[in-house]
Amino acid sequence: MEGDHAQLRTAGVDLGGLMTVLGQHLYSTPLVALRELVQNAHDSIVRRRLEDPQPPVAPRIVVSGDIGARTVRVTDTGTGLTDAEIHQYLATVGVGYTRGLRQAGAGSDELIGMFGLGFLSAFVIAERVTVHTTSYQQPGRGWRYQSSNGEQYSLSPAPAREVGTVVELLLRPEHARLAGEDYLARVLGRYCALLRVPIFIGAAAEPVNPEPPPWRDPDAGNEHPVQARKRQLRFASRFESQFEPICALPVSAPEHDLKGLLWVQDGGTYGNSDNRNLSVFVRGMLLDDDARELLPSWAGFAGGVIESSRLMPTASREDLQRNDAYRSAQHAISEALIVGLAALAREQPEAWRRILARHNEALLGAALGDARLFELLAGEVRIPSSHGELRAGALRRDGAIHVGLGGGGFEDMLFRMLGVPVARGDRYAVLPFLRQWVQRHGGRLIEIGTEQGNRQLFTEQSLPQAELDWLREVLADGEKLVPARFAPAELPLMAVPDREAELKRRLESDEADKRISMTALRLVRGFTAGIDGSAQARLYVNLDNPAIQALLDTARRDPAAAAPAARLLKAIKQLMDSHSEADGQGPRLNGALAAIGDSALRLLPPQAASIAATQAQDEQPTA
Numbered sequence: 001m002e003g004d005h006a007q008l009r010t011a012g013v014d015l016g017g018l019m020t021v022l023g024q025h026l027y028s029t030p031l032v033a034l035r036e037l038v039q040n041a042h043d044s045i046v047r048r049r050l051e052d053p054q055p056p057v058a059p060r061i062v063v064s065g066d067i068g069a070r071t072v073r074v075t076d077t078g079t080g081l082t083d084a085e086i087h088q089y090l091a092t093v094g095v096g097y098t099r100g101l102r103q104a105g106a107g108s109d110e111l112i113g114m115f116g117l118g119f120l121s122a123f124v125i126a127e128r129v130t131v132h133t134t135s136y137q138q139p140g141r142g143w144r145y146q147s148s149n150g151e152q153y154s155l156s157p158a159p160a161r162e163v164g165t166v167v168e169l170l171l172r173p174e175h176a177r178l179a180g181e182d183y184l185a186r187v188l189g190r191y192c193a194l195l196r197v198p199i200f201i202g203a204a205a206e207p208v209n210p211e212p213p214p215w216r217d218p219d220a221g222n223e224h225p226v227q228a229r230k231r232q233l234r235f236a237s238r239f240e241s242q243f244e245p246i247c248a249l250p251v252s253a254p255e256h257d258l259k260g261l262l263w264v265q266d267g268g269t270y271g272n273s274d275n276r277n278l279s280v281f282v283r284g285m286l287l288d289d290d291a292r293e294l295l296p297s298w299a300g301f302a303g304g305v306i307e308s309s310r311l312m313p314t315a316s317r318e319d320l321q322r323n324d325a326y327r328s329a330q331h332a333i334s335e336a337l338i339v340g341l342a343a344l345a346r347e348q349p350e351a352w353r354r355i356l357a358r359h360n361e362a363l364l365g366a367a368l369g370d371a372r373l374f375e376l377l378a379g380e381v382r383i384p385s386s387h388g389e390l391r392a393g394a395l396r397r398d399g400a401i402h403v404g405l406g407g408g409g410f411e412d413m414l415f416r417m418l419g420v421p422v423a424r425g426d427r428y429a430v431l432p433f434l435r436q437w438v439q440r441h442g443g444r445l446i447e448i449g450t451e452q453g454n455r456q457l458f459t460e461q462s463l464p465q466a467e468l469d470w471l472r473e474v475l476a477d478g479e480k481l482v483p484a485r486f487a488p489a490e491l492p493l494m495a496v497p498d499r500e501a502e503l504k505r506r507l508e509s510d511e512a513d514k515r516i517s518m519t520a521l522r523l524v525r526g527f528t529a530g531i532d533g534s535a536q537a538r539l540y541v542n543l544d545n546p547a548i549q550a551l552l553d554t555a556r557r558d559p560a561a562a563a564p565a566a567r568l569l570k571a572i573k574q575l576m577d578s579h580s581e582a583d584g585q586g587p588r589l590n591g592a593l594a595a596i597g598d599s600a601l602r603l604l605p606p607q608a609a610s611i612a613a614t615q616a617q618d619e620q621p622t623a
């Protein structure tokens with residue numbers, strides 16, 4: 001048989017090559033090596049508590065650094081190691097005592113190590129690693145391990161020390177700054193914030209992790225809510241380095257083994273801001289300080305810290321495996337945020353007002369992400385409009401809300417003249433929000449610049465073909481000419497770009513991806529997909545306007561005599577087009593329009609002008 005000839009061989013391992021992979025590709029930051037050492041120190045303290053009948057009363061870890069000497073030392077009061085254990089665990093890649101201990105069930109929710117790899121990361125930042133250790137099993141003996149690559153090492157007897165281990169790194173010159181004690185305090189203060197064993201930097205009297213997280217405190221349940229909130233906020237402030245937290249919202253989902261705190265940041269956001277930050281701790285150690293994807297995409301204003309032992313780190317320990325536990329955590333966090341915001345709105349009106357003021361735009365988008373949030377926010381968020389920011393209810397006139405899809409162009413002008421607020425449908429999340437709002441609260445949504453919206457604003461009329469052709473020739477610049485009646489009568493004509501087509505173009509450009517949250521974008525795209533982007537702009541000619549009436553009247557008799565006035569009107573249209581994008585032009589333009597209309601009247605022969613004046617009160621002129 002073939003198998004009889006096959007020889008079982010052992011594959012070689014090139015540790016040097018593996019180190020390069022670790023250093024250059026697996027770990028994104030040299031800090032990871034420090035964290036691994038503290039974690040080993042911690043695990044050995046846990047192991048000692050489990051195994052040593054006389055563990056120390058005050059276990060501790062001390063990390064000290066010396067920039068000049070380029071050394072960092074991590075000292076622990078753990079089990080220490082015997083010479084056999086050094087060979088078997090410390091010096092054998094992929095093997096650790098910790099995993100066995102954990103699999104035996106002891107201290108399983110406290111022990112951190114599992115891969116038997118972490119120690120190796122020390123060689124990524126150090127040119128020499130020295131370990132001096134005394135095991136609780138042999139208190140009178142000491143051992144010194146030394147290696148410069150993790151592959152070849154020496155082990156020699158050394159003077160006995162206090163039971164425990166000190167690991168000393170001689171840093172590579174490019175990593176010398178890691179030895180700064182201020183730096184160590186800052187970094188380890190974050191990484192180790194939730195470890196139960198106190199961590200001291202150098203000779204500091206206070207540990208970097210002085211306070212247990214609020215959710216772990218056994219007395220927390222008896223605390224007055226105001227006190228509890230204060231403590232939660234204090235903890236949140238320690239964690240949130242960029243913003244001041246406005247409020248803290250607890251996360252407690254024991255069914256997913258998930259605990260923690262979320263908070264809303266004080267720094268203002270726009271709809272497209274993404275300041276989410278979430279730190280994830282697994283067994284007390286910071287694994288990922290930018291796990292923003294565990295927070296819902298609409299929560300660009302939220303930060304948090306969560307702790308769970310179900311989330312599985314990847315081997316680099318800097319990211320989380322995207323497994324079922326990850327997805328349940330995502331769901332639980334989103335729920336905690338929604339439920340927490342609702343409770344906040346009820347119980348802490350002042351903080352709630354601050355959140356609404358700071359994050360109005362982001363909350364418009366958030367409301368679209370969840371029906372409960374929509375209910376909570378529907379009456380609170382403010383919509384940008386031609387009349388400033390208004391709540392949806394205040395936008396309503398005669399049962400209708402007007403929304404413009406352009407950048408405050410003709411819509412603004414028209415509605416300033418009419419005194420109707422127009423919501424800015426081109427702004428983040430406004431259009432889908434208003435669509436949901438009228439669905440739930442009743443009323444019509446008039447989308448100006450869309451065919452449906454235009455039909456409600458401009459009452460289309462018919463004219464004989466010859467007059468239509470003439471009007472198109474003298475007034476249009478490629479727009480589709482539509483005779484209509486509309487308010488205000490002072491307005492002779494109005495060019496209306498096709499806002500739907502514009503919006504479609506804008507939202508389908510790649511730029512939009514960067515600026516708008518995916519939730520809102522998906523909603524809006526669902527709507528733009530149905531738009532036929534080829535429609536052209538329309539030019540509505542107002543048959544209620546005296547100048548237009550006089551123009552048509554004159555043209556019927558003598559087109560040449562009407563030509564100068566037509567030119568003037570065309571100029572008005574162009575003027576309106578060019579100025580309509582600028583803000584604050586409303587009143588000035590209104591005046592200009594009236595003046596130009598007036599002068600058009602004067603341009604015409606006196607008797608046509610007086611006929612028009614009397615006809616203005618009458619019906620539409622017949623051909």
Ligand SMILES: Nc1ncnc2c1ncn2[C@@H]1O[C@H](COP(=O)(O)OP(=O)(O)OP(=O)(O)O)[C@@H](O)[C@H]1O
Nearest residue numbers: 040044089090096097098113114115116117118119
């Ligand atoms: N400070 C220490 N005190 C006692 N034992 C230690 C210490 N540091 C390392 N060890 C031993 O060396 C083993 C290997 O450590 P290493 O960091 O490589 O892996 P690990 O901690 O088991 O797993 P992981 O790769 O997940 O960190 C540990 O399991 C432990 O038995």
